[in-house]
Amino acid sequence: MDSKPSMHRRRLLGAAAALPFAGAAFSQDLPLTPACGAQAALTPRQTEGPFYTPDTPQRGSFVEPGSRAQRLMLSGRVVSPQCRPVARALLDFWHCDEKGEYDNVGFRNRGHLYADAEGRFRLETVFPAIYPGRARHIHVKVQAPGRRILTTQLYFPGDARDGLWRPELVVAMERRPEARHAAFQFIIDA
Numbered sequence: 001m002d003s004k005p006s007m008h009r010r011r012l013l014g015a016a017a018a019l020p021f022a023g024a025a026f027s028q029d030l031p032l033t034p035a036c037g038a039q040a041a042l043t044p045r046q047t048e049g050p051f052y053t054p055d056t057p058q059r060g061s062f063v064e065p066g067s068r069a070q071r072l073m074l075s076g077r078v079v080s081p082q083c084r085p086v087a088r089a090l091l092d093f094w095h096c097d098e099k100g101e102y103d104n105v106g107f108r109n110r111g112h113l114y115a116d117a118e119g120r121f122r123l124e125t126v127f128p129a130i131y132p133g134r135a136r137h138i139h140v141k142v143q144a145p146g147r148r149i150l151t152t153q154l155y156f157p158g159d160a161r162d163g164l165w166r167p168e169l170v171v172a173m174e175r176r177p178e179a180r181h182a183a184f185q186f187i188i189d190a
């Protein structure tokens, strides 16, 4: 789990200011979850769960050709508690599909990407279903270059909660005609 040799180490944090992104690729008008700054807390760690697969493909989209599943555009930033962007942070995501099933054989709905020089990232994927016993969630490992890996999970507003659900890990979300847009700011030691 946290021993993936190619990953740098990371920690997450969320932030609550307006998204500072200038690029159209990011959800500019969604507020970020927990803000960085003087009172910033690091993004909490959570269990990896039973379904992590290492050595995922690098890609910015998990959407498969022909898929009619509801799209989710997840974007945000990786920053330090002092609000410094974590350039080239590694983010490795995995989640269940629109039916609540994980691909434990291949890499469907699994993959990693790198934040840009401003710590920004963007993932196009499908909106994961709720499966029995869990709140709707997305798993992620985040790692600043050369640092320890942070493993955690992201949750969605308005859903049923479970014992792992934490308010600090809830994304900001907005439903638009073409997709749901979610934003989160990871605050990590970097």
Ligand SMILES: [Fe+2]
Pocket (backbone or CB within 6 Å): 049, 051, 096, 134, 137, 139
């Ligand atoms: Fe899960």
